[in-house]
Amino acid sequence: MLKIGDFQSNSCHGLSRRSFLTASAALPFVGASHLSGHSPISVSSAKAKSVIFIFLWGGPSHLDTFDPKPEAPIDYRGPFSTIGTTIPGIRFSELVPKLAARTDKFSLVRSNVSLDQGHPGAGTVATTGYKENPEPVHPCFGSIAARHFGEKEFPPYLMLGKGVPRDVVRPIKGYGGGRWGKAYDPFMIDCNEMGEVNVPALKVLKGLSPERLQERSTLTKSLETIQKSVDNPKANYWSTTQSKAISLLTSPQALQSLDLSKETEKVRNAYGQTSFGQSLLLARRLAEKEVPYIHVNWSEYVEALTPNTDFGWDTHIHNFDMLPNRHCPILDRALSALLDDLEDRGLLDTTLVCCMGEFGRTPKINNRAARDHWPQCFFSIWAGAGIKPGRVIGQSDAKAALPVTDPVKPTAVGATLLDQMGINSIVRAELDVLRDGELISDLV
Amino acid sequence: MRTLLSLLVLTIFSARVLGSDSGCLEDQNATVSQRQTNKNQVTKITFDGRLKHDPVFVDDGKSIVYTSLEKFNQLCLMKVPFSPGHKPKPVRFHGAANTSELMASFSKNPDIYAFLRNNGNLHFEIILENKITGKSTSYNPGGGFAGIRNISYAPDGQNVIFAFPNQNGPQQIQALSKDGKSNLLLTNSEGVNGCPKYSPDGKQIVFSSSRDGDFDIFVMNSDGSMPVNVSKSKGLETHPCFSPDGKQIAFTAIRNGHYNIYLMNADGSNVRKLTKHPEVDDYPCWSPDGKTIVWVGEREGQKDLYSIEIN
Numbered sequence: 001m002l003k004i005g006d007f008q009s010n011s012c013h014g015l016s017r018r019s020f021l022t023a024s025a026a027l028p029f030v031g032a033s034h035l036s037g038h039s040p041i042s043v044s045s046a047k048a049k050s051v052i053f054i055f056l057w058g059g060p061s062h063l064d065t066f067d068p069k070p071e072a073p074i075d076y077r078g079p080f081s082t083i084g085t086t087i088p089g090i091r092f093s094e095l096v097p098k099l100a101a102r103t104d105k106f107s108l109v110r111s112n113v114s115l116d117q118g119h120p121g122a123g124t125v126a127t128t129g130y131k132e133n134p135e136p137v138h139p140c141f142g143s144i145a146a147r148h149f150g151e152k153e154f155p156p157y158l159m160l161g162k163g164v165p166r167d168v169v170r171p172i173k174g175y176g177g178g179r180w181g182k183a184y185d186p187f188m189i190d191c192n193e194m195g196e197v198n199v200p201a202l203k204v205l206k207g208l209s210p211e212r213l214q215e216r217s218t219l220t221k222s223l224e225t226i227q228k229s230v231d232n233p234k235a236n237y238w239s240t241t242q243s244k245a246i247s248l249l250t251s252p253q254a255l256q257s258l259d260l261s262k263e264t265e266k267v268r269n270a271y272g273q274t275s276f277g278q279s280l281l282l283a284r285r286l287a288e289k290e291v292p293y294i295h296v297n298w299s300e301y302v303e304a305l306t307p308n309t310d311f312g313w314d315t316h317i318h319n320f321d322m323l324p325n326r327h328c329p330i331l332d333r334a335l336s337a338l339l340d341d342l343e344d345r346g347l348l349d350t351t352l353v354c355c356m357g358e359f360g361r362t363p364k365i366n367n368r369a370a371r372d373h374w375p376q377c378f379f380s381i382w383a384g385a386g387i388k389p390g391r392v393i394g395q396s397d398a399k400a401a402l403p404v405t406d407p408v409k410p411t412a413v414g415a416t417l418l419d420q421m422g423i424n425s426i427v428r429a430e431l432d433v434l435r436d437g438e439l440i441s442d443l444v
Numbered sequence: 445m446r447t448l449l450s451l452l453v454l455t456i457f458s459a460r461v462l463g464s465d466s467g468c469l470e471d472q473n474a475t476v477s478q479r480q481t482n483k484n485q486v487t488k489i490t491f492d493g494r495l496k497h498d499p500v501f502v503d504d505g506k507s508i509v510y511t512s513l514e515k516f517n518q519l520c521l522m523k524v525p526f527s528p529g530h531k532p533k534p535v536r537f538h539g540a541a542n543t544s545e546l547m548a549s550f551s552k553n554p555d556i557y558a559f560l561r562n563n564g565n566l567h568f569e570i571i572l573e574n575k576i577t578g579k580s581t582s583y584n585p586g587g588g589f590a591g592i593r594n595i596s597y598a599p600d601g602q603n604v605i606f607a608f609p610n611q612n613g614p615q616q617i618q619a620l621s622k623d624g625k626s627n628l629l630l631t632n633s634e635g636v637n638g639c640p641k642y643s644p645d646g647k648q649i650v651f652s653s654s655r656d657g658d659f660d661i662f663v664m665n666s667d668g669s670m671p672v673n674v675s676k677s678k679g680l681e682t683h684p685c686f687s688p689d690g691k692q693i694a695f696t697a698i699r700n701g702h703y704n705i706y707l708m709n710a711d712g713s714n715v716r717k718l719t720k721h722p723e724v725d726d727y728p729c730w731s732p733d734g735k736t737i738v739w740v741g742e743r744e745g746q747k748d749l750y751s752i753e754i755n
Binding site for chain 1: 493494495497513516517518543544562563564565566567568589590591593594609610611612613614615634635636638654655657658659678679680682698700701702703724726742744745746747
């Protein structure tokens with residue numbers, strides 16, 4: 001990776017913070033930008049101008065959050081109480097009180113299923129609808145949106161996080177274009193707990209300011225330097241797509257959208273001083289710019305407590321410590337703030353929010369007083385853009401082990417997301433994606 | 445003008461922190477007296493807003509050691525002078541740590557302490573430090589995922605108690621000798637037992653347990669005998685700790701979705717709500733003189749240490 005600069009930006013609490021733009025060989029959005037957008041049919045039926053897909057990577061326990069079973073035996077139900085929601089008869093765990101008070105803004109699916117019980121495989125299922133094997137990997141939902149909508153001011157598929165979701169062994173395969181190639185991979189943006197935004201693929205040479213970036217010749221020279229250093233045959237994208245890269249890099253509006261210091265402290269504080277919270281705030285700013293698909297990762301790594309990983313939801317140990325002490329308060333605050341913020345700004349009608357993990361966790365408490373992987377039944381949260389709020393779709397059995405209603409398949413998640421964006425079954429058929437994806441009909 | 449404004453803010457904040465309503469555990473005698481309210485002053489101890497937990501007083505109450513998310517992927521033990529009204533800079537307690545370290549606990553001698561180290565994939569070990577002898581001992585349960593948690597050093601420095609799952613699922617409290625070689629099971633119940641803390645005289649242990657349903661506060665003898673549920677309330681109660689005189693217990697409870705700090709007598713009577721803020725208040729700890737409680741408070745989305753003087 002080549003650094004080609006840095007600049008200062010302000011952040012909350014009056015501190016001066018350094019933001020970075022970096023450039024590397026990847027620059028996937030540049031590669032994608034030769035595609036000016038598919039849009040073969042009208043998107044007038046589209047309800048969602050943007051999708052914010054919130055990926056609770058690692059697999060949160062459904063029993064300890066949104067599908068508690070207080071009447072189950074002690075070795076299933078766990079140690080948490082339940083609280084009421086705004087929906088009569090529906091209770092959540094006591095660990096998510098803010099979301100429990102906002103069930104009039106979203107709907108909850110309690111009958112999601114996955115096709116894989118390992119993280120990378122299930123991660124691919126969650127983001128593409130299909131198993132990783134046999135290859136080639138299917139394009140992920142964000143890449144389908146990217147191909148359909150094409151380049152505008154921003155790359156059409158942004159992924160907010162430190163990197164492609166992974167475990168300590170390997171990343172998931174289904175994060176990007178899959179069989180369509182890297183041209184449709186996501187454009188990565190990282191946001192830390194202070195709201196400092198780092199664009200790993202766009203690092204600019206030290207000493208360059210955003211103003212100097214607008215000197216086209218300076219940037220072009222830097223990009224040429226990168227091009228020469230890239231030992232990737234696909235690097236010849238550069239010759240044809242440089243201008244679009246430059247237009248993004250030199251767009252004051254685009255750069256402003258990445259600058260969270262433009263927000264009031266009240267808004268920033270509402271999301272919480274966590275990288276997840278500030279990432280959701282950044283996602284809202286990008287939704288304001290109508291970026292089609294914004295994928296927000298809870299963490300890069302699934303592991304909850306492993307050296308050099310970033311505290312994912314994979315709580316094989318410490319489940320009953322980490323959920324009340326860390327994960328649930330962060331999620332509860334940040335997601336509630338996002339829903340409030342989108343509603344307050346009138347964006348909830350045009351922004352579809354979907355929040356889920358790659359699977360749930362074992363109903364029976366494991367022999368480490370925690371919970372393991374459980375792809376047979378888990379939850380997803382849906383809000384905005386035509387989603388009917390205040391509903392619970394699907395039902396699990398008495399131990400939250402299996403759906404007792406029709407399971408919501410991974411392809412249904414993708415089909416529903418894309419359909420709300422106007423990428424309907426006809427378009428999907430043209431693109432040869434999610435042909436078997438049925439809509440989660442009760443949601444819309 | 446600025447001073448007046450500060451006083452106004454402080455007054456409002458203090459009123460929000462120390463509950464003057466009847467917020468309580470199941471409406472038991474929950475209000476701290478108005479006389480006490482007027483004397484209470486909340487002070488912010490740290491100012492970085494990072495995620496924090498498990499503060500403990502050290503150096504006869506002159507400093508606090510706590511766990512903090514110092515890097516996006518690393519928890520560190522930090523030490524900060526306890527000097528209300530000032531803005532001391534926290535420093536790394538173990539400057540060279542390159543993996544997560546958390547949950548420090550000290551014996552009466554601050555040179556003898558223990559903490560958890562994340563030494564592998566979902567794997568923890570207990571490090572027993574003796575700065576007097578310069579000897580460091582570890583207790584590593586081996587195997588794959590190992591979720592040791594919630595350690596507490598005995599006041600006499602002879603052993604450490606901690607929570608660890610047993611083979612068939614429930615999580616139990618165990619005691620580990622100071623040489624790290626032998627351990628003893630102190631609980632043998634269903635559910636999740638955790639967050640054990642010794643009483644100041646070392647004769648009792650307070651802990652949380654879900655054996656009766658959700659997390660309640662229990663007290664037992666230090667050999668594990670005579671466990672008694674002293675809170676018996678619906679909703680989570682956790683992170684208990686004895687006052688230095690052993691007569692009271694501070695703990696965290698969730699009521700109506702709010703995490704707040706509560707006090708009760710050691711037998712579970714006279715429950716009082718100490719903080720009353722809509723954001724999260726958690727991890728109470730007592731100063732050695734029993735006059736102050738420090739906790740991790742979330743204010744405007746930022747987590748810092750706060751202190752309050754109590755009678």
